[in-house]
Amino acid sequence: MRTRRPLAGAWALLTLLAASGCAVGRFIAGAPATPNDDPNQSLLVHRCSGCHATPNPAGMSGEAWQVSLERMKRRITLPASEWDSLAAMGRSH
Numbered sequence: 001m002r003t004r005r006p007l008a009g010a011w012a013l014l015t016l017l018a019a020s021g022c023a024v025g026r027f028i029a030g031a032p033a034t035p036n037d038d039p040n041q042s043l044l045v046h047r048c049s050g051c052h053a054t055p056n057p058a059g060m061s062g063e064a065w066q067v068s069l070e071r072m073k074r075r076i077t078l079p080a081s082e083w084d085s086l087a088a089m090g091r092s093h
Helices: 005-023 039-048 062-073 080-091
Strands: none
Touching: 039 080, 062 080
């Protein structure tokens, strides 16, 4: 007679993995930000970190930030309002 313990363990693991996915759901593209999030940081994470490390505009000169944005404009299409927000991040530091 076969026991059903291995099957129960597999279901428990599957349930645990599915539940843990909810904790990271806000990082899924298009997921709404939480009210406590900095909108600028959220924009950087949402638009930039999918392809490379999240940039730090504060760690760059304003000119270097603008040059990097111009380079990225050739690679990705974003709404003008988002480009404006990203550009303003470089001017504020």
